[in-house]
Amino acid sequence: MEKIAIVLLSCIFFFTSCMALTHTVGNGGTGEHIVKKRAVYALFGIVPVNRFDSKTLANGAVNYTVKSKFTLVDLLISIPASLITFHTQTVYVSQ
Numbered sequence: 001m002e003k004i005a006i007v008l009l010s011c012i013f014f015f016t017s018c019m020a021l022t023h024t025v026g027n028g029g030t031g032e033h034i035v036k037k038r039a040v041y042a043l044f045g046i047v048p049v050n051r052f053d054s055k056t057l058a059n060g061a062v063n064y065t066v067k068s069k070f071t072l073v074d075l076l077i078s079i080p081a082s083l084i085t086f087h088t089q090t091v092y093v094s095q
Helices: 002-017 072-084
Strands: 020-025 034-042 064-069 087-094
Touching: 072 087
Parallel strands: none
Antiparallel strands: 020 064, 034 087, 064 087
């Protein structure tokens, strides 16, 4: 039983690390100003529930970086929400 728990915890930490995307617009952001927003998807990530534009989050900046990550908080939200097919992901926009 203890081995199963260790394997499950290991899978949680290793599999969530591969769910990260980074997009650089222009020369990229310096990281001085970071805006954080949580994206919510229905039907296991197929249908976006809350739509937002990274350009709007960057306040019209020409150079910024967008990072999408599946964080531990997203995991804790997604475990019970997955029963009704919802999934979350955190988006960071740095200027």
